[in-house]
Amino acid sequence: MKLFALLPLLASMATESGASPITKREVPQELSHKKYLTATQQSLQLNNPDKIQDPVFGLLGNAAAAAGAGSITNLDCLQQATADQAFTNAKAAGDVDGMTAALVYRSIERNTGKVGLKSVTCTEVAKNPEIAALKQHQDPASDGAAAENKAITLELARQIASVGGDPLTALDAGTFSPGDLNDNTGKGNTCDVADDAEGCIFTQNLLVPDATEAEITAAISAGGGAAAAPAAGNANANDAA
Template structure:
């Protein structure tokens, strides 16, 4: 059985296993590490689908399938992870956990090339409508990404506001500046550092949201919060 430690070994030392993970793939699954960490804590409270770790949901399908547990559609692993983490956090009254699950759901997944979009989940309907309202960011260099990613951030802001937290946190789900199509390294402007507890996209000042603070404010106008207790994220 694969573990979180196993997948890290496979990713960083591809020669250690018979089926190597190719380095010429975009790597950014740890770019927003603070949210990944919180989702892991929530997911581990109750994990009936035996998802190995939230990091798998942000990998490309070939690597993600090793940790999907009972989830039958790898394209839906990120959504399923977020949905279960949200369910667990909601049951505990944990706004921090719910917000993290929402932001995690909106994060961009790894793909094989700059400008390559990830596939949407269509086979599984989330239990939580808050999760259903959000999809993952797309590579900023992919077709229509600017509009797609802005809509995701605005929808995320609305869900965060309904929980009583700061809707501007939705901007933290943003991805990187567009890379160069055809980049042979497939790295683009991304970063990936599992040892950066905050997330290298923040500490390296690489976050490039598609929406603005003013657009977030306008999008949440009139939304009534279900809670008056915000999360711990800043």
């Protein structure tokens, strides 16, 4: 699902979360779950050997993601690499909220070029098994998305519980209602508000839960399992957003 809002950031400006100044970029950004991007950035910057500029780049198409990927060359894995390093840092600090935010961030839907198009699956293995167990949500209008995204949310709940977090937080990784496959704008039923610190998917009540609280409780009780792997594709290879 592609978002078209533009957020110009001048070279003299630093990100809200204290990252290094971002120079000369103006790209579409996925900011709907902003509080989790902010928290992930805070953990990431504690130790950022790959010099990833900001978690938002991991949610963009590859053409735009390259500008903030640092030394990460497999852009289909930038979201995972960002979450993995942030999780590592939060774990070292004993920060359960930071670990939880990194897990949620890893599971957020990544932009693609049109409504109904799935994003590419990262085939590399994350350093942290909690991150390795997760995949990103897929466009809700894509084939099999309801079952796929539900499986991802239930696995996310298990991983959050394993680090001592509230498993119901997994519901926050959900996405929007399905868009119209004939929508040529590619926007779907999304939002993208730069100055909404909470995240517009929450403040505008646009999030569609993938599972019920009872299903999450049952998944935690059952334990085990892994998120259904989204079908691989080429959605992000040349996507400018």
